[in-house]
Amino acid sequence: MLAQRISLLSESGTAAAREAAQDVVAAGHPIIDLATGEVITEPPSSVREGAIAAIKAGTNRYTSSIGLLPLRAAVAEKLSTETGISWNSEDIVITAGAKQGLLDAALAVLDPDDEAIIIRPCWPTFPSQVLLAGAKPIFVDARPPTYIPAIDAIRAAVTPRTKAMIINSPNNPTGAVYDRTTLQAIGDLAVNYQMWIISDECYSNFVFTGVPHESIVMAHPGARSRTILVNAFSKELAITGWRLGYFAAPPAIISAAKKLQSHTTSNANVIAQQAVLHHLQVGDGSYEREIHQRLSDARTTGLRILADLQDVSPPIADGSFFFYLDLSRLLSSLPDGATVRSTEDIARLILKEVAVGSVAGGTFGDANGLRLSFGVPPDLLESGLRRVVETLNSLKTRKAAA
Numbered sequence: 001m002l003a004q005r006i007s008l009l010s011e012s013g014t015a016a017a018r019e020a021a022q023d024v025v026a027a028g029h030p031i032i033d034l035a036t037g038e039v040i041t042e043p044p045s046s047v048r049e050g051a052i053a054a055i056k057a058g059t060n061r062y063t064s065s066i067g068l069l070p071l072r073a074a075v076a077e078k079l080s081t082e083t084g085i086s087w088n089s090e091d092i093v094i095t096a097g098a099k100q101g102l103l104d105a106a107l108a109v110l111d112p113d114d115e116a117i118i119i120r121p122c123w124p125t126f127p128s129q130v131l132l133a134g135a136k137p138i139f140v141d142a143r144p145p146t147y148i149p150a151i152d153a154i155r156a157a158v159t160p161r162t163k164a165m166i167i168n169s170p171n172n173p174t175g176a177v178y179d180r181t182t183l184q185a186i187g188d189l190a191v192n193y194q195m196w197i198i199s200d201e202c203y204s205n206f207v208f209t210g211v212p213h214e215s216i217v218m219a220h221p222g223a224r225s226r227t228i229l230v231n232a233f234s235k236e237l238a239i240t241g242w243r244l245g246y247f248a249a250p251p252a253i254i255s256a257a258k259k260l261q262s263h264t265t266s267n268a269n270v271i272a273q274q275a276v277l278h279h280l281q282v283g284d285g286s287y288e289r290e291i292h293q294r295l296s297d298a299r300t301t302g303l304r305i306l307a308d309l310q311d312v313s314p315p316i317a318d319g320s321f322f323f324y325l326d327l328s329r330l331l332s333s334l335p336d337g338a339t340v341r342s343t344e345d346i347a348r349l350i351l352k353e354v355a356v357g358s359v360a361g362g363t364f365g366d367a368n369g370l371r372l373s374f375g376v377p378p379d380l381l382e383s384g385l386r387r388v389v390e391t392l393n394s395l396k397t398r399k400a401a402a
């Protein structure tokens, strides 16, 4: 008999979509995988050189549970530059990816029966981690086309049990980038109702609106004492598999994370820590600018192709690297008797018929969405999106789709 908490979880839908795509490839059918939540490119040479140097030097020991001091200092400096707000090493915890930082945050602030507000569509790990902490996810729906949450809807979800609010801008899956007014209003709610803000900013390098990413602590400095700002190197440096992230938080959360990490992972992988430290010491920002430019170009190309969709509005895709399609109009215009009735059916169909991987919105708590990544190499993206457009545009005229 397993513990009850396991029954609260289902396997990550994004991981399941990735595995479904891999199964098709393993069966000998090449696919264009737009399901992936990664930028498909090589990591910077500085990161690789840092890792090799650390291995050659025989680096092998535990680090402090919250990470190497020079790395924490370098991350604090990076965050100070990016936010224009001063941080130092004591404010920083190094984690095994953003995922561990988010779990630390949930375990540190949520008691059983507490409530945590989550904006939906959402990355499925947010509610799963809230459940793991014994607390209750309370969803607030953000609606298309902007997917920016209405502040009144968030306020209406607050109860005496609300302990935290999880926000994610730039957003996975919707691509929404919260404007300053929204961030300020969220900050006000946190202060007025004494809630924690767990702010997942791991797509901060991927904003395409012409202005840099704005963190909640920049928009609302007064909310900093209630904010756990989570970020990672996974996406920015294309090192998802290396598992390195961080968070910045008030002292009580830092000391909670020291305890939590000392009893769970001990520390983030020391080679990855040394590698990213080396990058932060010698990197001049050119890799980050190049990856941003590549994604910006991919977004422009993709939006041009997606403009040919019928019965589906082009996505906004202000940030992250996902096109998130709202298929509600298309689904409601399908003929009676069509066998394709849901976004799950559509994701299955485009994988089977035109060999393109995607993630259906149900994974994110939204029956109408379909997520397509533009982190894949440009030629694959173009071909994959054209196939998706062709297939979606054909659905209305099919009698009984496969």
Ligand code: PLP
Pocket: 037, 096, 097, 098, 099, 100, 123, 168, 172, 200, 202, 232, 233, 234, 235, 240, 244, 245
């Ligand atoms: N947060 C969001 C919103 C994500 O989309 C992801 C990965 O897809 C993560 C966190 C996980 O980041 P990491 O790989 O650094 O744990």
